[in-house]
Amino acid sequence: MTRLDEAKTAPAPGAPRPAAAPERNLGPLISIGVIAALLALWWVVTTGTETVKALYLPSPESLWTAITTLNTQLLSDAGATLGRVLASWIGGSALGVLVGLAMARSRWLMYALNPIIEAVRPVPPVALIPFVILWFGIGDSGKLFLGALACFMVMVVNTTVAVGNVPPVYLQAARSLGADSGRVYRSVVLPAIVPEILSGFRIGSALAFAVVVAAEFLGADAGIGRLIMQASRTLNTAVVLLGTVCIALMAVVLDQAISRISAHVTRWAAQR
Amino acid sequence: MAQITIDSVSKVFATARKRTVALNETSLAIDHCEIVCVVGPSGCGKTTLLNLIAGFIGPTEGSISLDGREVGGPAADRAVVFQADAVFPWLTVTDNVAFGPRMQGMPRAERTERVERFLELVGLAEFAKAYPKELSGGMRKRVDLARAYASGPDVLLLDEPFGALDLFTKETMWTALRKVAEVEPKTIVFVTHDIEEALFLGDRVIVMTPRPARVHSVIDVPFGADRNLDLRADPDFQRLRIDIAHSLREVHDDTAR
Numbered sequence: 001m002t003r004l005d006e007a008k009t010a011p012a013p014g015a016p017r018p019a020a021a022p023e024r025n026l027g028p029l030i031s032i033g034v035i036a037a038l039l040a041l042w043w044v045v046t047t048g049t050e051t052v053k054a055l056y057l058p059s060p061e062s063l064w065t066a067i068t069t070l071n072t073q074l075l076s077d078a079g080a081t082l083g084r085v086l087a088s089w090i091g092g093s094a095l096g097v098l099v100g101l102a103m104a105r106s107r108w109l110m111y112a113l114n115p116i117i118e119a120v121r122p123v124p125p126v127a128l129i130p131f132v133i134l135w136f137g138i139g140d141s142g143k144l145f146l147g148a149l150a151c152f153m154v155m156v157v158n159t160t161v162a163v164g165n166v167p168p169v170y171l172q173a174a175r176s177l178g179a180d181s182g183r184v185y186r187s188v189v190l191p192a193i194v195p196e197i198l199s200g201f202r203i204g205s206a207l208a209f210a211v212v213v214a215a216e217f218l219g220a221d222a223g224i225g226r227l228i229m230q231a232s233r234t235l236n237t238a239v240v241l242l243g244t245v246c247i248a249l250m251a252v253v254l255d256q257a258i259s260r261i262s263a264h265v266t267r268w269a270a271q272r
Numbered sequence: 273m274a275q276i277t278i279d280s281v282s283k284v285f286a287t288a289r290k291r292t293v294a295l296n297e298t299s300l301a302i303d304h305c306e307i308v309c310v311v312g313p314s315g316c317g318k319t320t321l322l323n324l325i326a327g328f329i330g331p332t333e334g335s336i337s338l339d340g341r342e343v344g345g346p347a348a349d350r351a352v353v354f355q356a357d358a359v360f361p362w363l364t365v366t367d368n369v370a371f372g373p374r375m376q377g378m379p380r381a382e383r384t385e386r387v388e389r390f391l392e393l394v395g396l397a398e399f400a401k402a403y404p405k406e407l408s409g410g411m412r413k414r415v416d417l418a419r420a421y422a423s424g425p426d427v428l429l430l431d432e433p434f435g436a437l438d439l440f441t442k443e444t445m446w447t448a449l450r451k452v453a454e455v456e457p458k459t460i461v462f463v464t465h466d467i468e469e470a471l472f473l474g475d476r477v478i479v480m481t482p483r484p485a486r487v488h489s490v491i492d493v494p495f496g497a498d499r500n501l502d503l504r505a506d507p508d509f510q511r512l513r514i515d516i517a518h519s520l521r522e523v524h525d526d527t528a529r
Contacts, residue, residue, distance in 0.1 A: 172328055173358040177372035177423045178348030187375070191362040268362045268403040 058238035063245070066238040073227075078246050080222035081212060084140060085254075088147025089208040093201055096152040100159025105185070110160075117156055125150040125207075126214045138219035143212050150211045151204035158200030162193035195269050198262035205258060209251045274339060274349070274426030274459040276302040276325060281334035283320050294320040296484035297334070305457040309474030311467055313520060317485030318463045322431050325461060326352050338427065348376055351420035355432040359404045359412045359419070365391065366400045368415050372423020390418040393452055410441035414448060421456060430462045434469070443501055446472055450499060467516045468504055471495075477512075479519055489519055 039060075045051045046059035054062060067074065103110045125146050136142030166189055174184045216225020224243045231239035283295040295317040302308050310318045323329045324336055327345040336343045338350070346352075351372070359368055366387055373383040391397045394414040404412050413433060420428055434442045450473065453460060464470050470477045474493050481488040491512060495503060503509055 167356070167358075169354050169356045169358045170360060172326070172346065173352065173354065173360075174371070174375070175328075175346035176326055176348070176350060176352040176425075176429075177375055177419065179371075179375040183375055187371070188360065191360075194362070266362075268405065270361070270405045 055235060055237055058241050062238040063242055066236075066242045070227075070239065070242070074242070074246065077222055077224050077227045077243075078250065080220075081209075081216065081224040081247070082250055084143050084212045084223070085147060085205070085208045085250075088144045088212065089151050089201075089205050091144070092148030092151030092208070093155045093204050095148070096155025096200075096204075097159050097197060099152070100156040101163070103156070104160045104163035113156075117153065121153050121157065125153075125211045129215055129218050132215065133219060138221070143215040143220070143223075146215050147208040147212045150207045154204045154207060155197075155200050158196060158203075159193065162196035162200075163189060165196065166192045195262070195266045198258070198266060202255060202258050202262070205254050206251060209247060209254075213247060275304050276300075276427060276459060276461070277337045277340075278302075278321075278325070279335050279337070281321075281324060281331045281336060283317070283324060283329065284332040293484050295324070295331075296486045298486050299334075300478065300487060302459060302461060305459055307453060307460040307462065307473055307475045308478060309462045309464060309470035309476070310478045310480060311464055311470045311516065311520070312480030312488075313465065313482055315485075316480040316482040318480050319431055320485070321480075322352075322429050322461060322463050325427070326350055326429050348372060348423055349425055350427045350429055351423050351425035353413075353416050353420050353428070353430045353433040355435045357404075357409070357412055357416075359415050361404050363404075364400070365396060365402050365404070365407070365415050368404070369418045369422045371419060376423065386422055387418075390422045393421075393455060394418045394448055408441075410437055410445060413437065413445060417445075417449065417452065421452060421458075426459060428458045428460045430460065432464055433462075435464070435466075442469070447501065449473060454497065467513050467520075471509060471512055471516070472499060472501075472503065477516065479516055491516065 042057070043060050046054065046057055047061055058066075099113070103113055128146060128149070132142040132146055136145060170188050170192060171184055174188045179187060213223070213225040213228075216223035217229050220226040224246055228240050228243035231237070231243065278298060278300040280297045280299050281295060282293065282297050285292045285294055298317075298321065310321065312318045320329070324331055325343065327343045327347065327350065343350075360371065363371065369387045369390055370383050373386055378386070388397070388400075391400055394417055396411060396414055396418065399407060399411065404415065407415065416433070434445045437445060446469065462470070462473055471493055477491040477493060479488045479491065480486065493512070494508065495506075
């Protein structure tokens with residue numbers, strides 16, 4: 001058969017995308033500009049004009065001083081928090097996906113577990129902190145439990161919904177191409193839900209930070225949450241701000257990493 | 273090789289409130305390597321008929337058999353091309369077409385050869401490594417067609433496959449389908465509401481009526497195997513088109529009363 005006209009107009013695979021419009025290139029510049037402007041404003045209202053008292057908003061210089069004084073302690077606190085976040089996020093999410101898949105597959109399991117999950121889900125994990133401290137003490141295990149619980153809840157719901165969203169026509173097509181039900185599951189359902197699972201991972205990672213730091217506030221031997229709490233008791237707001245910035249940076253880096261990986265893994269998905 | 277026998281089949285969809293007869297005592301025999309087009313207005317049960325042959329649903333009464341074996345569920349001997357986009361977006365064009373053979377455990381070398389052959393046949397050889405999102409709607413439909421063919425079915429079931437395409441793309445798809453069917457003859461059941469499409473593609477056209485959904489008339493299409501798009505200007509073609517349009521209108525008036 002001759003190539004059809006239609007084929008000629010469609011973009012060839014791997015062909016470079018048409019050059020972005022000039023306004024598009026402006027986007028990142030605007031973002032950088034706004035950040036720079038805010039940083040400048042921060043300096044102006046603190047060091048520059050001293051409009052805002054150092055207690056309310058520490059100056060950039062005092063932040064730097066805090067970094068140099070804390071030095072390795074900052075690193076070890078950040079490391080403790082990040083470690084807890086990663087462990088609880090990975091563990092909780094993995095378990096959540098597995099249980100979600102099982103629930104989507106078995107009606108009985110759905111009936112058995114769904115009420116519990118729906119009842120626990122609206123409870124903010126931080127509301128459980130008092131119990132968690134009673135059960136686990138102030139060590140790592142309680143914080144891991146809370147972070148994992150938060151991620152688990154997100155992923156269970158996310159996974160069951162994602163399985164339900166797989167277009168029935170994919171399943172029918174697979175059946176009529178000779179796939180048995182196990183094969184349909186492995187070759188159609190699992191790959192089809194990957195984009196939704198990955199976006200659940202992203203939500204979970206942010207939640208894990210929130211929950212772990214909150215748990216550290218109420219008692220921990222190390223961690224950014226503990227650092228912030230201790231500094232706030234002595235009104236050392238430079239360290240408080242430093243801790244906050246530190247969390248933000250870690251969260252952004254993790255989020256970016258997940259989003260890069262998922263963009264690669266789901267490069268087949270239509271741009272959203 | 274693949275004769276479809278539909279023996280007084282009825283399908284009733286019952287909910288607590290309502291009982292809908294989607295197909296009423298329909299009998300039909302479709303011959304080996306015949307292309308049968310089923311036309312009818314929406315709600316006449318043509319998709320139900322196709323889903324019954326595919327085995328996605330079971331009949332309420334009667335039976336459907338393929339070469340004497342009763343249809344018990346979907347299987348690789350009956351491939352389906354749907355109106356909706358059913359090409360798997362996470363697989364490349366090649367992997368989509370290879371899906372059926374892979375599920376059926378065909379060895380890799382044989383699989384590759386087969387995939388290449390059908391991609392060539394539908395004119396997509398150079399898009400083998402592309403993901404579906406990089407293709408136009410018409411090209412995705414051709415992937416779907418190649419995928420159905422590559423799984424080696426006896427019967428090909430097409431449910432308004434080109435319904436969402438524009439006229440020009442549709443015409444190229446008609447030509448493509450006729451060409452593929454010529455090279456690899458299959459028993460084909462093609463459901464559509466487009467009379468020209470049915471006449472252009474079919475060896476026989478089945479006209480169906482809604483409420484109660486059943487076969488109204490069967491038309492033998494006399495144009496032979498060698499057809500080109502200009503056939504539509506042929507007076508015989510137009511006469512048949514008008515006949516079918518009339519009977520569909522009649523049917524519609526009947527139910528409107």
